[in-house]
Amino acid sequence: MRYSGLKVIKEALTGHKGWRPTWRDPEPKKSYDVVIIGGGGHGLATAYYLAKNHGLTNVAVIEKGWIGGGNVGRNTTIIRSNYLLDGNEPFYELSLKLWEGLEQDFNYNAMVSQRGILNLVHTDAQRDAARRRGNAMILNGSDAELLDTDGVREMYPFLNFNNARFPIKGGLLHRRGGTVRHDAVAWGYARGADLRGVDIIQNCEVTGFKIENGRCLGVETTKGFIGANKVASCVAGSSSRVMEKAGMRLPIESHVLQAFVSEGLKPVLDGVITFGAGHFYCSQSDKGGLVFGGDLDMYNSYAQRGNLPVVEDVMEGGMALIPALGRVRMLRSWGGIMDMSMDGSPFIDKTHIDGLYFNGGWCYGGFKATPASGWCYAHLLATDTPHKVATAYRLDRFRRGCMIDEKGQGAQPNLH
């Protein structure tokens, strides 16, 4: 079903009886050209671009829960292209460009809002680092502006500029960054893939792989065996668990990350702000709630709920930056499982098993990557060669010593 203004008016006048489910609910076929494991943003985007860019439609997305129930519907919705390193920035810039045309492309309102992201700086050294990052962004075709204190004050006069410990000395403004309604992204890609013939199979868990003579022949699932020429894992926080079933041990750990939403307020914050002296960032959703994020809970877990010390830490960060937050009531919080790679950068690669491919290691930044991840993974699956902006995302990069150490914490963050 195509959506249009006329259709909305017609349905409004006729009791909304003509809407049909946005995607089908098919039983799995015996085999497919490509089976994608995981119906999160990345799995659905991969299916969409396989069909749209490469004409591959004999494809299934196998999801153990429901579409949008994983991290794609749990994140704080921020999109940006403000990375420092060459291995990353061209990829995230492609992603931002795809976000910019996405709603027209899949004919679905995902509420893409380029409201700007401001990374605050609180020391002279941080300003130098921000300047360097901004220059790297501009060299890679992105946008960046360095603001001084007055420039930040003009945008957000209610910030705590004179905090004795964390004075605000300026900020790096990335105007094309912003937010997108996260679950609409899952729905939009699901609808677009389904319209092109992709089977989206929910409530079906992949429980194992059939591997013979070094080749993957398909997946065992709770709905029986499904054969495939190519199997593409795309399960984010469950990556290590799923790939373990194929006998692979990944350079990935799973950690919990929490998000928080306040009661609804009148519009007070029209961009995204990140605190540079602690782990806190904030935006306002279109429903009015303030959306806060912070750091990982810092222990390995597959639970989708967090712990109290991080709640306290995030609220303290918020209060240090915006004292008026003390009047706001927090309504909700939840957690998601993050697939933290050892250098903070992702993987889009073939594995050593023929016909088995891997996409993961998105850490806490995979939402913004969704379009480019699907685009590049589909390219790899269709052509068996990496897309030019994803050539660095190889599984063997630690063995080769070619890390993309965006976090600057080395190959073993657990030892720091």
Ligand SMILES: Cc1cc2nc3c(=O)[nH]c(=O)nc-3n(C[C@H](O)[C@H](O)[C@H](O)COP(=O)(O)OP(=O)(O)OC[C@H]3O[C@@H](n4cnc5c(N)ncnc54)[C@H](O)[C@@H]3O)c2cc1C
């Ligand atoms: C609190 C929080 C805040 C975040 N904020 C941001 C942000 O602001 N910006 C940003 O860029 N990123 C952010 N992220 C990260 C981002 O959400 C993730 O990196 C990204 O969503 C992961 O990709 P995905 O959408 O495909 O994952 P998911 O939606 O988790 O998809 C993976 C799917 O695989 C399924 N699956 C797992 N095992 C199996 C199996 N055996 N068989 C079948 N299916 C299986 C799961 O059920 C799940 O639906 C945040 C994450 C969290 C939790």
